[in-house]
Amino acid sequence: xxxxxxxxxxxxxxxxxxxxxxxxxxxxxxxxxxxxxxxxxxxxxxxxxxxxxxxxxxxxxxxxxxxxxxxxxxxxxxxxxxxxxxxxxxxxxxxxxxxxxxxxxxxxxxxxxxxxxxxxxxxxxxxxxxxxxxxxxxxxxxxxxxxxxxxxxxxxxxxxxxxxxxxxxxxxxxxxxxxxxxxxxxxxxxxxxxxxxxxxxxxxxxxxxxxxxxxxxxxxxxxxxxxxxxxxxxxxxxxxxxxxxxxxxxxxxxxxxxxxxxxxxxxxxxxxxxxxxxxxxxxxxxxxxxxxxxxxxxxxxxxxxxxxxxxxxxxxxxxxxxxxxxxxxxxxxxxxxxxxxxxxxxxxxxxxxxxxxxxxxxxxxxxxxxxxxxxxxxxxxxxxxxxxxxxxxxxxxxxxxxxxxxxxxxxxxxxxxxxxxxxxxxxxxxxxxxxxxxxxxxxxxxxxxxxxxxxxxxxxxxxxxxxxxxxxxxxxxxxxxxxxxxxxxxxxxxxxxxxxxxxxxxxxxxxxxxxxxxxxxxxxxxxxxxxxxxxxxxxxxxxxxxxxxxxxxxxxxxxxxxxxxxxxxxxxxxxxxxxxxxxxxxxxxxxxxxxxxxxxxxxxxxxxxxxxxxxxxxxxxxxxxxxxxxxxxxxxxxxxxxxxxxxxxxxxxxxxxxxxxxxxxxxxxxxxxxxxxxxxxxxxxxxxxxxxxxxxxxxxxxxxxxxxxxxxxxxxxxxxxxxxxxxxxxxxxxxxxxxxxxxxxxxxxxxxxxxxxxxxxxxxxxxxxxxxxxxxxxxxxxxxxxxxxxxxxxxxxxxxxxxxxxxxxxxxxxxxxxxx
RNA sequence: GUGGGUGUGCCGGAGUGGUCAAACGGGACAGACUCAAAAUCUGUUGGUUCAUCCUUACCUAGGUUCGAAUCCUAGCACCCACACCA
Numbered sequence: 019x020x021x022x023x024x025x026x027x028x029x030x031x032x033x034x035x036x037x038x039x040x041x042x043x044x045x046x047x048x049x050x051x052x053x054x055x056x057x058x059x060x061x062x063x064x065x066x067x068x069x070x071x072x073x074x075x076x077x078x079x080x081x082x083x084x085x086x087x088x089x090x091x092x093x094x095x096x097x098x099x100x101x102x103x104x105x106x107x108x109x110x111x112x113x114x115x116x117x118x119x120x121x122x123x124x125x126x127x128x129x130x131x132x133x134x135x136x137x138x139x140x141x142x143x144x145x146x147x148x149x150x151x152x153x154x155x156x157x158x159x160x161x162x163x164x165x166x167x168x169x170x171x172x173x174x175x176x177x178x179x180x181x182x183x184x185x186x187x188x189x190x191x192x193x194x195x196x197x198x199x200x201x202x203x204x205x206x207x208x209x210x211x212x213x214x215x216x217x218x219x220x221x222x223x224x225x226x227x228x229x230x231x232x233x234x235x236x237x238x239x240x241x242x243x244x245x246x247x248x249x250x251x252x253x254x255x256x257x258x259x260x261x262x263x264x265x266x267x268x269x270x271x272x273x274x275x276x277x278x279x280x281x282x283x284x285x286x287x288x289x290x291x292x293x294x295x296x297x298x299x300x301x302x303x304x305x306x307x308x309x310x311x312x313x314x315x316x317x318x319x320x321x322x323x324x325x326x327x328x329x330x331x332x333x334x335x336x337x338x339x340x341x342x343x344x345x346x347x348x349x350x351x352x353x354x355x356x357x358x359x360x361x362x363x364x365x366x367x368x369x370x371x372x373x374x375x376x377x378x379x380x381x382x383x384x385x386x387x388x389x390x391x392x393x394x395x396x397x398x399x400x401x402x403x404x405x406x407x408x409x410x411x412x413x414x415x416x417x418x419x420x421x422x423x424x425x426x427x428x429x430x431x432x433x434x435x436x437x438x439x440x441x442x443x444x445x446x447x448x449x450x451x452x453x454x455x456x457x458x459x460x461x462x463x464x465x466x467x468x469x470x471x472x473x474x475x476x477x478x479x480x481x482x483x484x485x486x487x488x489x490x491x492x493x494x495x496x497x498x499x500x501x502x503x504x505x506x507x508x509x510x511x512x513x514x515x516x517x518x519x520x521x522x523x524x525x526x527x528x529x530x531x532x533x534x535x536x537x538x539x540x541x542x543x544x545x546x547x548x549x550x551x552x553x554x555x556x557x558x559x560x561x562x563x564x565x566x567x568x569x570x571x572x573x574x575x576x577x578x579x580x581x582x583x584x585x586x587x588x589x590x591x592x593x594x595x596x597x598x599x600x601x602x603x604x605x606x607x608x609x610x611x612x613x614x615x616x617x618x619x620x621x622x623x624x625x626x627x628x629x630x631x632x633x634x635x636x637x638x639x640x641x642x643x644x645x646x647x648x649x650x651x652x653x654x655x656x657x658x659x660x661x662x663x664x665x666x667x668x669x670x671x672x673x674x675x676x677x678x679x680x681x682x683x684x685x686x687x688x689x690x691x692x693x694x695x696x697x698x699x700x701x702x703x704x705x706x707x708x709x710x711x712x713x714x715x716x717x718x719x720x721x722x723x724x725x726x727x728x729x730x731x732x733x734x735x736x737x738x739x740x741x742x743x744x745x746x747x748x749x750x751x752x753x754x755x756x757x758x759x760x761x762x763x764x765x766x767x768x769x770x771x772x773x774x775x776x777x778x779x780x781x782x783x784x785x786x787x788x789x790x791x792x793x794x795x796x797x798x799x800x801x802x803x804x805x806x807x808x809x810x811x812x813x814x815x816x817x818x819x820x821x822x823x824x825x826x827x828x829x830x831x832x833x834x835x836x837x838x
Numbered sequence: 839g840u841g842g843g844u845g846u847g848c849c850g851g852a853g854u855g856g857u858c859a860a861a862c863g864g865g866a867c868a869g870a871c872u873c874a875a876a877a878u879c880u881g882u883u884g885g886u887u888c889a890u891c892c893u894u895a896c897c898u899a900g901g902u903u904c905g906a907a908u909c910c911u912a913g914c915a916c917c918c919a920c921a922c923c924a
Contacts, residue, residue, distance in 0.1 A: 233842055233919075240841075240920060247924080263924060276924090316922075341922045351924045359839090360922055433923055549919085623863075625851070630918090634850080636864055643878090644863095650878095686852075689862045770904095835856090837904090 022649050024613035024722070031725045032134060040738060041085075041136040043092055045538045052089035053539050054081040055518055055578070057547030057555075058096040058143070061122035063107055066129040068587050068595065068621075068633065069548070071605040075618045076584055076627050076682065077546045078135045082718040083679045085136065086742040092539050093136045094521040096143030097123050100151070101510035102180055105445040109477045115445040116473065119146050129606055134614050134721050136738075141524045145513035150520065151447040152468030153530040154512055157562075158450055159461050160569060166213040169459065173280050173344055174438060176205045182442045183207065204280055209440040210449055210506060214557070217564050218242055218432045220575075221557065230581040231628075234552045241553045243433025248417045250352065250426040253326040254287065254336070262347030262431055266420070267412035270401035271354040271375035273365065275325045275336045276318065279303055280344035287336055289322030296321060296338060303340060316341050316364045327352075328425040329416070330402065339364060347431055355391065356383075362391035375400045376409050437558065439509045444475055444482035446507030454494035454501040463495050469503070481505055514555055515562040518542055518577060536572060545578035548586075556581070582682055585630040587621075592632050603633050615720035616642040622684035622719065644692060645723055648716065651699050652727040658703030667697050668708055673745045675715050684719075691715060706731065711743040762795065763803035766835060770804070784809045786834035795833070 035041060045051075056077040059070055074095075081093040099119045108115040123144065130137070143150060161167040174183045177194040194200045214221075222242045225235045247264035252275060261275065277284060279300055288296045299319040318339035325336050341360050342351055355365035355372040365372055374383050376396040383392055398404045398412050407415065420426030440449070448469045450462035462469060472489040475482040483489065483505040494501035522539040523531040541563075559577045566572045588594055589601025596602065608617050620641040625631035671694045678687035698704060698712065710733055717724035717737045728737035762785065770780055783806045787795055800808045810833075 236841060237919065243923065245923075261924080265924075339922095341924090343923055346923045353924085358924070360924075363922095431923075552919085629851095631850080634864075637850080640863055647878095685862090689852075692862065 022646050024615065024645075025610075027726045028132070028134065028609075028614050028722045031722045032131060034725075034736075035134075035136075035738070036131075036139075039140075040736060041091075041093065042138045042140055043090055045535060046090050047538075049088070049090035051092065051539055052081075052084040053092045053542045053544075054078075054084065055094070055521075055542045055545050057545070057551065058098050058514070058517060059126065060101060060103065061097045061099055061119060061126050062103060063111075063118060063122050063125075065122075065125050066605050068603055068605055069584075071133060071617060072584055072587055072621045072627070073546060073548075074130065074133055074135055075621050076582070076684070077544070078133070078618075079622065079684060079718045080544060080679060080682070081136045082721065082738060083676070083742065085738065086714065086717070086740060088741060091136070092141075092521065093138060094141040094143070094524075095130065095135070095137045095139075096141075096517055096521065096524075097126065097145065098510065098514050098517070099123065099144050099146035100446050100513055102182065102441075102443060102445070105443055105477070105482075106180075108445075114473065116146070119445075132606065132609050132614060133618070141521050143517050143520050143524050145510075145517065146445075148468040148470045149525075149527060150517075151513065153516075153520070154447045154508060155450040155462070155467050155469060156464065156530060157516070157565075158508070158512075159464065159467075161212060161565065162461055164565070164569070166216060166565065167210060168213065169208055169210050171206055171208050172211075172438070173204055174207050174209055175202045176207075177202055180443075183209065183438060183440060207440075209438050210451075210508075211436040211438050212561070214437045214561055215432060215434055217561055218244070218434050220564060221434070221560055224560075224575060228576060228581075229579060231549075231583055234549065234556065234581060234583065237552045238557060241434060241557065243431075245431050245433075247429055247431060248413075248420070248426055249348075249429035250420060251328055252350075252352065253328065254323055259325065259350055260348045260426075261350050261352045262429055263352055265354065265357065265413070266416040266426075267398065267404075267409040268354040268357045268375055269327065269329050269352070269416055270398075270404070271356050271373045272327050272332075272334055272352045273355060273371050273373055274334050274353045274361075276339035276342050276351050276353050276361075276364065277321070277336060278342040278344040278349040279338050279340060281349040282344075284321075284338070287321045287323040292320055292322035295319050299338060316360060316367060318364065318368070320368075328420065328423070335370070337364070337368070345435060346433065356388060357391055357393055359391045359393065362388075373400060437509075437561075439512055440506040441509055442481040442505075443507055444471070444477070446510060447513060448483075449504045449506050449508060451504035452492060452494060452501045453504060454497060454499060456499050457494055457496045457501075460494055460496050460501070466495070471507075483507070511555060511558050515558040516566070518545075518559070519566070519572070530571070533571060540572065541574050541576060542578040544580045544582060546582045546584060549583040552583075582628065584627050585625065588630065588632045590633045590635060595633070601633075608638065612638055612642045613645070613722070615645050615723045619645065619688060619719050623688040624685070626685050627682055644695075645720055647699070648695060648720075649723060649727065651695075652709065652713075652730065655709070656703060657706045657709065660703075660705035660708045664697055664704065664708060667694055668711055668743075669746055671715060672711065672743045676742065676745070679718065688719060691719070713737050714740055714743050762800060762833065766804055770806075770837065780806060780837045782807045782809060782838040784811065784836040784838065786811050786836075 054077050056073050059066075077093065081091050085091045097119075104115040104119050104122075108118045111118070127142075145151060145154075158167055176183055177197065177200055179194060179197045179200040194202055222239060222244055225238060228235065245264055247262055248266040249260050249262050250266065250269065251258040251260050253259070259275075263269075277287065296319050299317070302317075316339065318337045321336045321338060323336045324333045326333060337353075341364070342349065353361040353364065353370075354375070355361040355370065356374045357376055362372070364370070372388060374388070374392075375398060376392060376394075377383065377399045378392060378394060378396045396409055398407045398409060401407075401412070404412050404415060417426065417428055421428070448471060450467060450469050452460045452462060454460050472483070472486045474486055476485040483503075490503050490505065492501055492503055493499065519531055519536050519540055523535040526532060563572060563577045564575060567575060586594075589596075589599065589603070591599070591601050593599055593601060605617065612620075616638055620638040621627075623641060624634065624637055671690050674690050675687045678684065678690065694712065694715070698708070709731055710728070713724045713728050713731070713733070714737060717728075717740075721738055724737050728740075733740065766783065770783075783800075783804055785795065785800075785808065787810060795810050797808055797810055800810075
């Protein structure tokens with residue numbers, strides 16, 4: 019057996035690719051482009067993990083395939099280098115976030131290069147570099163001009179552990195997304211926002227036409243959460259208090275009103291006698307937030323105030339309720355305990371009366387025996403002139419009635435909120451704003467960008483930027499008077515919302531990017547990353563692209579034509595890989611042990627890349643064995659004549675593997691490769707063409723081994739930049755047709771026998787064949803084999819006799835059958 | 839609760855109406871090589887059988903069909919995402 023020194027082979031080809039800049043690209047109007055993108059990593063000090071390796075391998079395989087197909091392929095990588103973890107790690111280890119990040123990136127690059135990826139290393143984007151975040155600031159100013167960036171005092175999610183504000187998307191079940199055990203507190207702070215909601219409708223409507231996974235689209239729809247309903251004005255002390263409802267048909271069933279504990283105007287409703295009660299409840303709320311939100315019981319307190327139901331002028335009590343969300347609708351809801359689950363629970367607890375106004379069609383409701391809210395369909399009762407009306411119709415009618423009287427209107431609500439981008443942290447993009455004593459909020463002048471992060475700050479509690487007086491105190495750009503810089507920095511998701519466009523022109527210091535270059539490369543043809551980004555990053559980047567389109571910097575609507583989510587990679591024990599469990603497998607160690615090609619092959623051959631799977635040491639050994647077998651075979655084989663079966667098999671593989679790669683069905687592609695190799699290694703002589711073609715098919719998966727063997731075989735240039743082998747249409751039908759007559763007889767005979775056993779008489783057999791197979795069937799042979807008269811038709815033949823429409827059952831290799 | 843998904847042989851996992859006792863990988867077993875082991879190679883891996891036949895099989899129960907792992911209905915189990923949005 020030949021010595022298989024994969025380490026040496028890998029080094030050799032990685033050096034060659036680097037020296038020759040094999041995968042560096044530039045615009046070429048004569049070539050079709052393909053943009054393969056993996057989500058750029060956050061450069062943590064721990065280095066690459068297996069999930070990264072999987073992510074990059076998936077993108078690299080399709081990139082390599084497309085290169086071989088003749089596309090001009092952009093395949094870049096960069097680093098999402100700003101963000102809280104670097105700052106936290108820096109604090110822990112006593113280093114500066116900048117040094118920490120630089121070291122991490124160095125380490126990442128070294129490891130990424132060992133995987134044999136086709137990255138264009140001249141295009142690396144580092145978001146912590148002022149030459150990048152300058153354009154984040156530039157975009158901020160543009161949004162400010164467009165009225166999409168604004169400041170407001172608002173209720174924010176405050177994580178006491180991070181000592182910063184979190185986006186709604188960063189709050190998971192009431193806990194910080196980074197600290198599973200830390201409850202998020204609510205606080206009012208002045209914050210910068212981007213008006214995501216301006217694009218709510220477009221973000222929602224476009225989804226239907228996008229080639230993204232259905233689950234992701236569904237999740238985004240959910241997240242945007244458009245709902246149609248009615249806004250109704252209730253009256254308290256002569257003032258109007260709007261509530262939003264999707265059930266205006268139940269308005270006669272309102273027996274109380276509930277307001278969110280975080281409602282800004284709450285104080286106005288609390289009467290003197292009930293102040294203590296309300297305060298106690300609010301205090302309790304804070305401690306209750308420790309509990310899981312799901313198990314939270316509905317609780318509240320009476321405010322002492324009453325609201326007037328506009329339709330029947332009934333006075334109903336106003337309660338505070340912990341289940342009412344402050345920033346959805348108006349933060350106040352009308353409660354119909356008989357027909358809403360939450361209202362029912364609340365009413366039961368505080369002994370508030372219920373009133374049935376919807377009568378189910380097939381059974382009776384009784385307000386004394388009511389054990390749960392009835393939320394179904396029915397006809398209206400106890401609703402004055404609307405009595406007897408279908409409730410769906412009543413939704414319309416009640417709304418119209420209220421509108422005529424000026425007491426309400428149709429309304430659309432979104433769950434989607436504006437994006438709070440302010441962070442009270444150091445390691446982020448400074449917001450280019452100056453607060454002047456006289457002029458107020460003043461944007462930094464464009465020519466003063468970038469506002470660089472000062473290196474000299476002290477880390478501890480709160481925002482480190484506050485510790486550098488020199489940086490904070492500036493002159494107002496407008497009046498030259500005393501002013502201070504904004505010390506909030508931007509959410510790291512801002513940086514990652516448009517980086518994929520910067521790859522098209524990463525070193526431009528005159529403008530955000532050369533529009534021509536972006537229009538050539540973008541949008542991304544495939545975007546590969548984890549499903550956990552479905553609602554944050556993937557909505558923000560869609561928003562950014564729409565904004566950039568509206569200021570005429572791009573001409574497309576969506577960032578990525580196709581989106582692919584890789585599965586989660588677990589440890590060998592089936593648990594998540596984690597240091598505490600000790601089941602982490604490091605990509606670099608694996609490369610040392612089995613080689614990068616084995617790792618790449620293993621990662622995509624255990625399961626479909628979009629499914630979760632477990633690491634398996636046995637599995638990677640299997641991949642290693644296969645590669646070594648291939649290596650060994652090529653080192654020993656002699657070129658000669660290729661048997662026909664091998665050519666047919668190869669031809670089929672060329673087609674299938676290509677299709678599998680296009681569909682990210684890499685697992686099947688590797689199976690096909692194994693089968694093909696199995697066939698090939700049976701004989702001892704093969705033509706050079708077949709050997710070359712096999713290496714081409716292998717190259718996207720195991721590029722180093724493929725290059726080495728390609729060289730040994732005397733192939734021209736690099737296999738990586740050779741062309742994908744051609745599929746020949748004719749040979750395939752030859753392949754399936756070889757024994758078609760016998761196959762048909764073999765299948766039809768037992769079928770016929772069964773029918774005849776049952777007493778049916780058969781005199782004629784009609785066969786419906788796919789058009790390209792029609793020459794394969796021999797009427798005489800079939801008649802001899804079947805002992806009946808046989809008729810053969812093409813499925814496309816409009817004159818054929820086919821009363822039971824059996825023609826549509828025809829498949830390659832097997833015609834549709836009808837007995838007469 | 840809402841939405842999505844899955845259920846296949848010892849395990850992972852293909853398979854969307856006939857070519858399926860069911861790809862491919864792993865494991866197991868047997869044999870070759872070897873003093874021996876590892877590696878490698880060959881074969882076997884539902885039952886019965888020399889073989890054919892037959893029989894039992896793709897969560898369960900029904901159904902459609904000449905024919906079902908594949909289609910339909912109901913149920914069970916598991917997984918993921920979102921979750922008090924009025």
